[in-house]
Amino acid sequence: xxxQERALRTRRxxxxxxxxxxxxxxxxxxxxxxxxxxxxxxxxxLYFHFTSKEQLASEVLHENAQVPAVPPQRLKxxxxxxxxxxxxxxxxxxxxxxxxVRLALEYVGQDKLDRSVPFQDWAEESLRxxxxxxxxxELQPHIDPGELAEVFVGAFAGTQLMSHALSGRADxxxxxxxxxxxxxxxxxxxxxxxxxxxxxxRGARVEKAIRALRPAVARPQPV
Amino acid sequence: xxxQERALRTRRxxxxxxxxxxxxxxxxxxxxxxxxxxxxxxxxxLYFHFTSKEQLASEVLHENAQVPAVPPQRLKxxxxxxxxxxxxxxxxxxxxxxxxVRLALEYVGQDKLDRSVPFQDWAEESLRxxxxxxxxxELQPHIDPGELAEVFVGAFAGTQLMSHALSGRADxxxxxxxxxxxxxxxxxxxxxxxxxxxxxxRGARVEKAIRALRPAVARPQPV
Numbered sequence: 471x472x473x474q475e476r477a478l479r480t481r482r483x484x485x486x487x488x489x490x491x492x493x494x495x496x497x498x499x500x501x502x503x504x505x506x507x508x509x510x511x512x513x514x515x516l517y518f519h520f521t522s523k524e525q526l527a528s529e530v531l532h533e534n535a536q537v538p539a540v541p542p543q544r545l546k547x548x549x550x551x552x553x554x555x556x557x558x559x560x561x562x563x564x565x566x567x568x569x570x571v572r573l574a575l576e577y578v579g580q581d582k583l584d585r586s587v588p589f590q591d592w593a594e595e596s597l598r599x600x601x602x603x604x605x606x607x608e609l610q611p612h613i614d615p616g617e618l619a620e621v622f623v624g625a626f627a628g629t630q631l632m633s634h635a636l637s638g639r640a641d642x643x644x645x646x647x648x649x650x651x652x653x654x655x656x657x658x659x660x661x662x663x664x665x666x667x668x669x670x671x672r673g674a675r676v677e678k679a680i681r682a683l684r685p686a687v688a689r690p691q692p693v
Numbered sequence: 694x695x696x697q698e699r700a701l702r703t704r705r706x707x708x709x710x711x712x713x714x715x716x717x718x719x720x721x722x723x724x725x726x727x728x729x730x731x732x733x734x735x736x737x738x739l740y741f742h743f744t745s746k747e748q749l750a751s752e753v754l755h756e757n758a759q760v761p762a763v764p765p766q767r768l769k770x771x772x773x774x775x776x777x778x779x780x781x782x783x784x785x786x787x788x789x790x791x792x793x794v795r796l797a798l799e800y801v802g803q804d805k806l807d808r809s810v811p812f813q814d815w816a817e818e819s820l821r822x823x824x825x826x827x828x829x830x831e832l833q834p835h836i837d838p839g840e841l842a843e844v845f846v847g848a849f850a851g852t853q854l855m856s857h858a859l860s861g862r863a864d865x866x867x868x869x870x871x872x873x874x875x876x877x878x879x880x881x882x883x884x885x886x887x888x889x890x891x892x893x894x895r896g897a898r899v900e901k902a903i904r905a906l907r908p909a910v911a912r913p914q915p916v
Contacts, residue, residue, distance in 0.1 A: 496799075498722055575854060576719075589855070610878075617871045620855065625872065628851020631798060632812070632843065648840045649848065655833075656879030 481519045484509045485533070488526040489569025496576055497527055497583065524583060527573055531587045534570025539595075541679050546603035547658060550596060551650050551668055552676045554626055557592075558646040559673030561630065562639055572634075575627055593623050608662050618657060625649055643673060704742045707732045708756070711749040712792025719799055720750055720806065747806060750796055754810045757793025762818075764902050769826035770881060773819060774873050774891055775899045777849055780815075781869040782896030784853065785862055798850055816846050831885050841880060848872055866896060 487509035491500045502523055506516055520526050537560065540552040561567045574585050600615035600622075609615070629649050633642040650668050658666065710732035714723045725746055729739055743749050760783065763775040784790045797808050823838035823845075832838070852872050856865040873891050881889065 496719075496721070498719070575858075585858070589858070618875065620868065621852070621872050621875055624852035624855040624868065625848035626851065627854060628849065629844070629847035631850060631854070632847040635798075635808070635812070645843065645847065649844050652841065652844055652879040653875055654879070656875040656877070 477519075480511055480515055484511060484516055484519055485526070485529060486565050488520075488523075489530045489533075489566040492527060492530060492569040493565065493572045497523075497573055500527075527583050530566055530569045531573055531583070531585065533566050534574065534587065534591075537567070537592075538680050538684075540676055541683060545608055545662065545665060546599050546606055547608045547654060547662060548666055550599040550603065550622070551654060551666060552672065553592075553595060553599065554622065554646060554650055555643075555668070555673035556676045556680075557626070557673075558630070558642050559677050562642055568639070571627075571630065575631060589623060593619050596622050608659055609657055610659055613657050622653065625653065643670060647672075700742075703734055703738055707734060707739055707742055708749070708752060709788050711743075711746075712753045712756075712789040715750060715753060715792040716788065716795045720746075720796055723750075750806055753789055753792045754796055754806070754808065756789050757797065757810065757814075760790070760815075761903050761907075763899055764906060768831055768885065768888060769822050769829055770831045770877060770885060771889055773822040773826065773845070774877060774889060775895065776815075776818060776822070777845065777869060777873055778866075778891070778896035779899045779903075780849070780896075781853070781865050782900055785865055791862070794850075794853065798854060812846060816842050819845050831882055832880055833882055836880050845876065848876065866893060870895075 484505070488500075488505045491505050491508055495504075500523060502516070505523075505526065506513060509516065520529070537553075537557055540549050540556055543549050543552065557567075561571065573583070574587070574589055576585065597615055597619035600609070600618050603609050604613065604615050609618075626646065626649070629645050630639070630642055633639050633645050647668060647670055654666055654668060655663050707728070711723070711728045714728050714731055718727075723746060725739070728746075728749065729736060732739065743752070760776075760780055763772050763779055766772045766775065780790075784794065796806070797810070797812055799808065820838055820842035823832070823841050826832050827836065827838050849869065849872065852868050853862070853865055856862050856868050870891060870893055877889055877891060878886050
């Protein structure tokens with residue numbers, strides 16, 4: 471294995487461990503020594519890649535904004551739903567995403583961490599899709615995409631929080647599907663709702679479609 | 694002033710200060726000395742009323758479950774909406790409610806605090822109202838009240854979290870009104886939505902109606 475590849479794997483292992491610790495304990499209570507223990511790397515390796523807990527948290531938050539774009543659909547409202555269903559699917563499987571969402575939802579304390587990254591990214595993408603949906607006549611006429619984009623993001627955030635609290639996110643997919651069915655029924659123009667696919671395995675199918683579209687990515691394998 | 698009344702005021706001042714500190718810093722980072730400083734009482738007075746930070750948090754969480762019942766309405770869906778709009782109205786004004794909601798939404802750490810009190814209380818009340826709405830034919834036939842009650846609670850939780858993060862809850866009422874309009878439009882039977890009042894000042898009017906219905910309560914005045 472080339473040295474660079476090994477370094478990438480180590481970096482990934484540390485980032486994953488840090489995200490898990492942030493998700494379990496929050497930013498304040500997380501310690502570098504606990505992250506070190508979880509990652510199973512040497513102190514030297516950790517500080518070679520990351521200088522501080524703050525830098526680790528910042529990287530976890532920025533990774534969070536890297537959720538892949540969903541494949542284009544005839545209905546833009548389907549794309550907006552796919553974005554949320556994909557995120558629910560990925561969160562259950564990716565500790566870095568989970569850690570980033572927890573960090574984003576923590577109240578700002580005395581630290582200098584910019585927690586708005588995932589919120590903003592998602593609100594902007596939702597807004598873009600909902601504006602396209604409005605132009606295409608997919609929304610009820612009185613709906614304001616700007617207001618709606620924030621409703622979507624806030625409602626998703628609370629739903630995943632409740633799922634974390636009550637089931638350790640085991641029922642996240644189910645809860646997000648229920649949420650999206652109600653939200654979409656409340657905004658879709660007559661006839662559009664019946665054409666939307668908001669079913670339990672939609673998130674998994676979207677993820678599969680994205681992988682099929684992409685050339686193989688040189689992402690480090692699990693160690 | 695009678696001695697008992699004075700004791701009640703002191704107790705209230707301490708609980709309010711504790712709730713503010715929990716809301717600002719979270720349970721872990723809150724300290725008894727900071728609560729003491731904020732309440733402006735002596736250490737003796739604090740420990741006369743409360744033995745520990747855990748007891749204070751527990752009291753704040755239980756107060757949270759004391760949101761008054763909303764006045765009966767012809768449409769049960771209106772009562773369900775009134776419950777959320779009232780909570781948004783009260784949260785902006787009542788630090789004890791804010792502190793309780795923050796505590797309820799914190800991930801469970803290593804402590805033994807039962808954070809589920811406000812969640813459960815609200816989910817049960819929502820379920821009761823939505824089941825009545827279903828019996829009365831106010832919901833679209835496919836809607837499952839059990840699933841829906843949790844959608845309402847989770848979506849509200851996330852919306853207030855986002856409002857706290859982005860505006861210090863200055864826009865909470867506005868965001869909750871936007872959320873409820875979409876949620877209700879997604880579940881109401883044809884014709885019912887047009888009869889519902891989900892406007893910006895509904896929460897304030899509900900609170901006024903509750904005060905008018907109640908005999909004067911011997912609640913301690915601000916010190």
